[in-house]
Amino acid sequence: xxxTQIKTIMQSLKSNWIRIVPTAIMLLVIILxxxxxxxxxxxxxxxxxxxxxxxxxxxxxxxxxVFFVGGMDLSVASNMGLSGxxxxxxxxxxxxxxxxxxxxxxxxxxxxxxxxLAVAKLNMIPFVVTLSMMYVADGLSVxxxxxxxxxxxxxSFISILTMKIWIIPVPVIIMLFFGFITTMVMKxxxxxxxxxxxxxxxxxxxxxxxxxxxxxxSAYLLSGLFAGLAAIITTARLGSASAAIGQSILVLDxxxxxxxxxxxxxxxxxxxxxxVIGALLITLISNSMNMLEVSYYVTLIIKGFVIIIFIGLExxxxxxNQS
Amino acid sequence: xxxxxLHLKSISKSFPGVQALKDVSFELDRxxxxxxxxxxxxxxxxxxxxxxxxxxxxxGEILINGENVQMRNPGDARRNGIAFVHQELTILPKLSIxxxxxxxxxxxxxxxxxxxxxxQTAQSVLERVGCNLDINMKIMDVxxxxxxxxxxxxxxxxxxxxxxxxEPTSSLSKREKDRLxxxxxxxxxxxxxxxYITHLLEEVFSIAEKVAILRNGELVSEGLLKLYTxxxxxxxxxxxxxxxxxxxxxxxxxxxxxxxxxxxxxxxLKDISxxxxxxxxxxxxxxxxxxxxxLVRAIVGLDPMDAGTIKIRIKEDLRVVxxxxxxxxxxxxxxxxxxxxxxxxxxVKVNMTIANLKAFIGKIWPFLNFKAEDKSSREYVQKLHxxxxxxxxxxxxxxxxxxxxxxxxxxxQRNPIxxxxxxxxxxxxxxxxxxxxNLILDLVENGAAVLLISSxxxxxxxxxxxxxxxxxxxxxxxxxxxxxxxxxxxxxxNLLKT
Numbered sequence: 001x002x003x004t005q006i007k008t009i010m011q012s013l014k015s016n017w018i019r020i021v022p023t024a025i026m027l028l029v030i031i032l033x034x035x036x037x038x039x040x041x042x043x044x045x046x047x048x049x050x051x052x053x054x055x056x057x058x059x060x061x062x063x064x065x066v067f068f069v070g071g072m073d074l075s076v077a078s079n080m081g082l083s084g085x086x087x088x089x090x091x092x093x094x095x096x097x098x099x100x101x102x103x104x105x106x107x108x109x110x111x112x113x114x115x116x117l118a119v120a121k122l123n124m125i126p127f128v129v130t131l132s133m134m135y136v137a138d139g140l141s142v143x144x145x146x147x148x149x150x151x152x153x154x155x156s157f158i159s160i161l162t163m164k165i166w167i168i169p170v171p172v173i174i175m176l177f178f179g180f181i182t183t184m185v186m187k188x189x190x191x192x193x194x195x196x197x198x199x200x201x202x203x204x205x206x207x208x209x210x211x212x213x214x215x216x217x218s219a220y221l222l223s224g225l226f227a228g229l230a231a232i233i234t235t236a237r238l239g240s241a242s243a244a245i246g247q248s249i250l251v252l253d254x255x256x257x258x259x260x261x262x263x264x265x266x267x268x269x270x271x272x273x274x275x276v277i278g279a280l281l282i283t284l285i286s287n288s289m290n291m292l293e294v295s296y297y298v299t300l301i302i303k304g305f306v307i308i309i310f311i312g313l314e315x316x317x318x319x320x321n322q323s
Numbered sequence: 324x325x326x327x328x329l330h331l332k333s334i335s336k337s338f339p340g341v342q343a344l345k346d347v348s349f350e351l352d353r354x355x356x357x358x359x360x361x362x363x364x365x366x367x368x369x370x371x372x373x374x375x376x377x378x379x380x381x382x383g384e385i386l387i388n389g390e391n392v393q394m395r396n397p398g399d400a401r402r403n404g405i406a407f408v409h410q411e412l413t414i415l416p417k418l419s420i421x422x423x424x425x426x427x428x429x430x431x432x433x434x435x436x437x438x439x440x441x442x443q444t445a446q447s448v449l450e451r452v453g454c455n456l457d458i459n460m461k462i463m464d465v466x467x468x469x470x471x472x473x474x475x476x477x478x479x480x481x482x483x484x485x486x487x488x489x490e491p492t493s494s495l496s497k498r499e500k501d502r503l504x505x506x507x508x509x510x511x512x513x514x515x516x517x518x519y520i521t522h523l524l525e526e527v528f529s530i531a532e533k534v535a536i537l538r539n540g541e542l543v544s545e546g547l548l549k550l551y552t553x554x555x556x557x558x559x560x561x562x563x564x565x566x567x568x569x570x571x572x573x574x575x576x577x578x579x580x581x582x583x584x585x586x587x588x589x590x591x592l593k594d595i596s597x598x599x600x601x602x603x604x605x606x607x608x609x610x611x612x613x614x615x616x617x618l619v620r621a622i623v624g625l626d627p628m629d630a631g632t633i634k635i636r637i638k639e640d641l642r643v644v645x646x647x648x649x650x651x652x653x654x655x656x657x658x659x660x661x662x663x664x665x666x667x668x669x670x671v672k673v674n675m676t677i678a679n680l681k682a683f684i685g686k687i688w689p690f691l692n693f694k695a696e697d698k699s700s701r702e703y704v705q706k707l708h709x710x711x712x713x714x715x716x717x718x719x720x721x722x723x724x725x726x727x728x729x730x731x732x733x734x735x736q737r738n739p740i741x742x743x744x745x746x747x748x749x750x751x752x753x754x755x756x757x758x759x760x761n762l763i764l765d766l767v768e769n770g771a772a773v774l775l776i777s778s779x780x781x782x783x784x785x786x787x788x789x790x791x792x793x794x795x796x797x798x799x800x801x802x803x804x805x806x807x808x809x810x811x812x813x814x815x816x817n818l819l820k821t
Contacts, residue, residue, distance in 0.1 A: 188690040190680035197677055200666045206625065207663045208678040208733065209650045268668065 054171035057279035060257035062226025070267025078137035081246015083107040084231035088150040088241035097157035105228035112224015120216035141243035149242040161236030179276035199267025326389035334383035361537035362752035376400035404484035416463040468499030577601040586631030606787030614796040654734035658745040672714040703732035724755035
């Protein structure tokens with residue numbers, strides 16, 4: 001018994017090595033960059049990186065639910081932009097910041113649930129549905145703001161959400177908190193188990209009496225909800241909202257955070273907390289390139305390659321596990 | 324000394340926690356047919372996958388014509404004249420027969436297919452296997468028997484010296500099976516060696532001349548088939564005398580648990596009515612394509628139905644139930660274990676409890692109680708004698724029989740009153756078959772009702788209390804448990820005779 005236990009531990013170490021090594025190499029490279037550019041490793045910059053990653057990380061938590069059931073949500077970033085705009089407009093017109101916050105969550109959850117209905121109930125293809133929803137949300141935000149930036153956000157709203165507890169900014173705490181909670185929920189709740197099962201084998205899930213429609217629906221709904229949470233944080237950090245905060249390229253950062261964090265693109269594997277770690281890595285790349293004064297476009301190229309490497313690794317692991 | 328065509332020497336292979344093969348050696352000569360038999364998990368597939376270059380051996384040698392060869396990948400195997408006809412068809416359904424045959428070996432000239440030559444090659448090889456279909460037909464319009472022939476034809480394109488058949492008859496009708504056997508005899512007369520993997524002992528006796536029996540990764544016995552009896556083979560496979568069924572007499576006047584009336588579904592099923600009583604095993608017999616699988620799927624709402632009602636006994640009363648909701652009272656064991664049963668990349672435990680998760684949730688704390696889940700899973704592992712090294716093991720690493728037991732235990736945990744079992748003992752070894760049949764008998768003894776589909780009529784007849792026979796989407800006869808085999812087969816093949 002003991003020997004087999006040791007063997008299984010060795011086995012899991014072995015398979016995790018493949019995940020740990022590239023992450024470690026990346027951290028090493030970043031430290032080397034830090035030695036070249038001293039500003040990089042200062043407490044201030046590191047906290048700044050954490051702060052920047054919060055919004056992406058929170059959206060990546062939501063996106064990971066959709067990935068678990070084998071789906072895709074391209075509308076998260078635009079959805080975040082739209083709810084940010086709605087909340088900002090409410091506060092600009094003297095609305096209560098708490099109500100504005102709740103409204104942001106409601107708007108994004110509503111958009112998420114439309115995605116969910118279309119995919120789960122009407123069996124539409126996630127890619128097409130959420131791509132269209134991305135246009136809808138983008139269009140709505142521009143129309144509502146008349147393509148300007150909405151300012152006049154309540155001071156208390158900003159100050160609470162940009163506060164620091166010890167040295168850690170509140171948004172980072174929110175991200176880590178929800179990353180942890182949702183990971184526990186995925187592991188320990190039957191909804192979580194059902195999501196993994198649906199993403200692993202939807203036919204077998206149907207035969208096993210799993211309510212597939214509800215499971216898929218809740219994944220898209222949760223994705224929307226977390227987009228709303230990201231909207232709250234983003235509007236507070238910027239002190240304003242515009243259609244541009246949800247620019248569609250952001251969805252790539254979100255999706256790649258999830259994938260780099262080990263959430264399987266094919267469904268059925270990974271954890272929301274992994275997606276948070278992924279968001280940190282993705283932000284680290286952007287920030288360190290910025291520090292090295294590498295141009296934005298070169299940063300995009302490097303980011304793209306890093307993501308391809310991670311996805312390639314995942315496919316390689318899958319292939320190895322199967323033989 | 325004469326060199327044999329194929330010589331496996333002390334092949335060993337271990338997977339994490341399991342010694343899959345231990346020091347296995349045997350020889351095979353030109354024109355010989357060897358039956359490789361063994362229980363599930365005995366190591367047959369592992370051995371053949373090593374030979375086919377799909378996985379790598381840990382130690383040992385493979386000699387072909389006396390020369391040591393390395394099988395690093397399936398390409399190596401092909402170059403060394405070893406061909407593998409897989410159990411699960413590896414066919415591209417939307418492409419034509421021609422494309423499927425030549426997909427990896429189109430005759431070409433600077434990237435363009437030489438059409439004439441391709442057609443010629445395809446037609447000649449199809450002729451060889453006795454398949455006379457139009458080569459432009461799409462595979463999805465071809466029946467399973469012909470698909471199997473096409474698969475074999477594809478393998479023959481490379482002029483193999485050794486052909487391995489892995490359970491080739493599991494989806495074939497009697498006629499198709501005969502055709503396959505003729506083909507194998509032809510291969511033999513062309514000096515090709517054949518390795519035939521099977522669970523069905525009748526087939527072994529009708530085709531093979533040598534037999535090799537594996538048990539727990541070791542070669543326990545090998546030799547000329549005429550030196551063996553059925554009983555002796557079973558003894559070698561299981562390591563014990565074959566188990567017996569503990570069948571009991573059915574009680575009279577039991578209530579009806581499931582009543583289906585007038586069920587129809589676009590051309591596949593026509594006006595089907597049946598009753599299933601408590602404590603009975605109702606055998607549903609029919610050939611492939613008779614609509615038996617479609618019927619059970621329609622009952623639990625997996626396939627649509629156009630007309631008909633389903634009544635289920637709920638609280639002492641037969642009530643009409645929508646088919647989408649019927650699976651609350653009905654456990655379905657699907658014929659397609661891999662695609663509709665298993666969550667392959669997930670642990671055994673998850674696979675066991677997935678249909679009954681709500682039982683492991685506390686009243687106040689709405690999360691899964693892992694301890695209760697473990698305990699319940701361990702109970703069923705013991706009860707069903709499932710062989711595994713850990714509950715956290717991925718289910719794909721278990722043998723077929725053990726995977727099936729996990730799926731059955733998934734339903735046992737949920738404990739429905741009605742079970743629909745579509746080929747529950749297909750592709751499972753003799754020992755596990757008896758165990759699963761005993762399990763079914765226990766279920767009905769405890770008040771459940773079972774509708775059982777099996778292509779193996781002898782297996783079906785060994786436990787059923789009553790039979791329904793289907794043909795072309797209709798029920799063509801009902802027979803008591805003492806009906807003769809001829810009657811059942813007759814009713815399944817002839818619509819007029821009811």
